Amino acid sequence: MAKYPGVSMMVTRRLPRYYRCLEDLIQKGVERISSREFAQIIGFTASQIRQDLNCFGGFGQQGYGYNVSVLYQEIGRILSVDREYPAILVGAGNLGLALVNHMGFQQKGFKLTGIFDKNPSIIGKIVGGWPVCDVEEMGAFCKAHKPVAAALCVPDSAALEVAERLVRNGVRGFWNFTHHDLSLLYKQEDVAVENVYLGDSLMTLTFLVTELIEE
Amino acid sequence: MAKYPGVSMMVTRRLPRYYRCLEDLIQKGVERISSREFAQIIGFTASQIRQDLNCFGGFGQQGYGYNVSVLYQEIGRILSVDREYPAILVGAGNLGLALVNHMGFQQKGFKLTGIFDKNPSIIGKIVGGWPVCDVEEMGAFCKAHKPVAAALCVPDSAALEVAERLVRNGVRGFWNFTHHDLSLLYKQEDVAVENVYLGDSLMTLTFLVTELIEE
Numbered sequence: 299m300a301k302y303p304g305v306s307m308m309v310t311r312r313l314p315r316y317y318r319c320l321e322d323l324i325q326k327g328v329e330r331i332s333s334r335e336f337a338q339i340i341g342f343t344a345s346q347i348r349q350d351l352n353c354f355g356g357f358g359q360q361g362y363g364y365n366v367s368v369l370y371q372e373i374g375r376i377l378s379v380d381r382e383y384p385a386i387l388v389g390a391g392n393l394g395l396a397l398v399n400h401m402g403f404q405q406k407g408f409k410l411t412g413i414f415d416k417n418p419s420i421i422g423k424i425v426g427g428w429p430v431c432d433v434e435e436m437g438a439f440c441k442a443h444k445p446v447a448a449a450l451c452v453p454d455s456a457a458l459e460v461a462e463r464l465v466r467n468g469v470r471g472f473w474n475f476t477h478h479d480l481s482l483l484y485k486q487e488d489v490a491v492e493n494v495y496l497g498d499s500l501m502t503l504t505f506l507v508t509e510l511i512e513e
Numbered sequence: 514m515a516k517y518p519g520v521s522m523m524v525t526r527r528l529p530r531y532y533r534c535l536e537d538l539i540q541k542g543v544e545r546i547s548s549r550e551f552a553q554i555i556g557f558t559a560s561q562i563r564q565d566l567n568c569f570g571g572f573g574q575q576g577y578g579y580n581v582s583v584l585y586q587e588i589g590r591i592l593s594v595d596r597e598y599p600a601i602l603v604g605a606g607n608l609g610l611a612l613v614n615h616m617g618f619q620q621k622g623f624k625l626t627g628i629f630d631k632n633p634s635i636i637g638k639i640v641g642g643w644p645v646c647d648v649e650e651m652g653a654f655c656k657a658h659k660p661v662a663a664a665l666c667v668p669d670s671a672a673l674e675v676a677e678r679l680v681r682n683g684v685r686g687f688w689n690f691t692h693h694d695l696s697l698l699y700k701q702e703d704v705a706v707e708n709v710y711l712g713d714s715l716m717t718l719t720f721l722v723t724e725l726i727e728e
Contacts (some may be wrong), residue, residue, distance in 0.1 A: 300724040310720055314713035318692075341697070377716050378723040392611035397711070399607065406712060407719035447722055471722035473715060477533075482556070490721035494714050496612070497621060498529035499707055500688060501592050504622035505525055506705035507662055507686035508593040509515040 302376070305353050312350055313377055315340065320370040332363035382409040383471075384443060388460055389451030390415040390423075390430045393475060397449055398426035411443050412436075416456075433460070440467035447471035447490075454478060465489060517591070520568050527565055528592055530555065535585040547578035597624040598686075599658060603675055604666030605630040605638070605645045608690060612664055613641040626658050627651075631671075648675070655682035662686035662705075669693060680704060 319340045323331060333344040340347070351357050351369075354376050358364050374380060385408040387394050394413070403410050413425055416433040423430050431439065439445075448469050452460050457476035461483065464472075471490040474480045481491035534555045538546060552559040566572050566584075569591050573579050589595060600623040602609050609628070618625050628640055631648045638645050646654065654660075663684050667675050672691035676698065679687075686705040689695045696706035 301727060302724065311713075311717055313720065314710070314716035317716065318710070318713065341694075377720045379716055379719055381719065381723065383719070383722060392607045392614065396607035396611060401711060401715060403715070406715045407723075408715070446726065447718065470725050471718055473718050479556075487725070490718060490725050492714055492718040492721065494711065495529070495533070496616060496709065498526070498533065499709050500616060500618070500621045500623070501529035501532065501594060502526055503662065503686055503688050503705060503707040504594055504596065504598070505528065505592045506707065507598060508596065508622075509517065510685050510702070510705050511661065512516060 302354065309350050309353055312342070313373055316347075316350070317370065317373045317377060317379070320366055320373065323366045324370060328366050330363055330365055333358060336364065377407070379405065379407045381407040383407055383446040384409055384411045385447040385449065386410070386412040386414060386436075386439070386445045386469075387449040387451065388414045388433065388436070388464075389453075389475075390417075390420050390425055391451060394449070394451035395425060397451065398428075408447060411445055412439050414439075437463065437467055440464065440469065444468055447473065449473040449475070450480075451475050458483070517569065524565050524568055527557070528588055531562075531565070532585065532588045532592060532594070535581055535588065538581045539585060543581050545578050545580055548573060551579065592622070594620065594622045596622040598622055598661040599624055599626045600662040600664065601625070601627040601629060601651075601654070601660045602664040602666065603629045603648065603651070603679075604664075604668075604690075605632075605635050605640055606666060609664070609666035610640060612666065613643075623662060626660055627654050629654075652678065652682055655679065655684065659683055662688065664688040664690070665695075666690050673698070 333347045336347055337344040348358065357369050357372055385403060387398060387410060390413050398410065398413065410426065410428065413428045413430045414433045414436050415421055415430050420430050421432050446469065448464050450457060450460060450472055454477040457478045461472060461480055465484065472480050472492065474491055474493045479493055481493060484491065548559040548562045551562055555562070563573065572584050572587055600618060602613060602625060605628050613625065613628065625641065625643065628643045628645045629648045629651050630636055630645050635645050636647050661684065663679050665672060665675060665687055669692040672693045676687060676695055680699065687695050687707065689706055689708045694708055696708065699706065
């Protein structure tokens with residue numbers, strides 16, 4: 299049973315932003331903040347913030363506001379970034395390497411346990427402390443190490459086959475950088491999918507830039 | 514003056530998804546589609562689709578639905594992906610390289626005209642057909658080639674300084690992969706910012722996976 303069954307994807311997507319913003323406040327030495335001040339920094343309204351946080355129990359105190367480090371810990375706990383879900387990365391091209399080297403999986407609830415690729419010139423290289431393994435060994439690896447999630451940085455043409463193979467081997471979540479909307483393939487209660495469409499983001503910028511510069 | 518002043522960011526962000534989905538339909542040979550069928554494929558409701566597209570003039574015909582290739586062209590035109598805005602990339606690490614090699618800037622309204630980095634071991638390398646230039650040459654380059662937008666793949670610590678320098682040199686849009694919310698620094702009518710927080714996306718997956726697997 300889901301722990302927060304009533305929480306919408308809109309609220310879910312705002313949680314990491316709260317978390318990131320609170321981390322910045324801690325680094326700046328801010329100990330407490332009103333929802334009005336928090337709103338100005340984060341760019342939501344104060345009422346939005348109160349409403350979002352009320353989905354999980356509130357955490358604010360009338361006349362005091364929020365204790366920054368307590369709220370940070372609470373949201374981290376809700377997001378489950380304190381976990382160490384075993385995860386793998388499939389596709390060790392430039393994007394995969396960027397994720398392994400800079401994403402900080404461990405601060406976000408995952409522990410990278412394996413990296414896979416099918417390119418013989420990449421297999422065997424050490425990336426982020428891990429040797430890149432042949433994607434053909436992935437099934438056996440999954441049986442032995444039971445990764446819960448996978449970051450998919452494979453070419454679009456390989457996405458569906460790799461995803462299917464991983465689901466058959468027990469993977470329950472995808473961080474999907476391919477073109478294919480994997481969420482259409484699985485029931486929400488079976489597999490969690492976070493699609494990252496970088497191309498959509500770039501086209502959004504195209505629209506916004508045009509709105510700015512065109513008369 | 515903006516061409517579509519009343520259009521919300523929510524609608525704007527759905528446009529690339531329509532565009533991508535229509536491209537898939539064209540490749541599958543689909544010539545026409547009802548808003549009900551379109552809704553099933555894209556995962557929005559039919560009324561949402563009609564409402565979104567009505568912001569730009571509709572394009573559907575009662576009893577016929579949508580002509581797939583006409584709608585594809587219209588949305589491409591609204592997004593302005595047919596433009597060739599000169600753009601640069603700053604930061605040619607793994608993430609930068611992944612964007613240059615796989616993002617297809619040209620199909621999304623931008624023409625990459627320069628790549629910059631400060632790392633001497635990268636400067637001079639050829640990436641996607643372009644030599645990586647010293648970031649110190651960026652100002653002179655901007656004066657000569659007037660890039661409209663920049664993809665920022667620099668370390669967080671360099672983000673603000675690089676962004677400021679680019680804005681002083683006429684850049685009006687950022688595709689921002691750093692930790693800093695650049696949209697807080699500039700007025701919306703001066704600089705368009707598309708922040709990509711990959712870490713937020715990963716934490717969203719953490720939450721969703723936990724909701725799936727925890728009792």
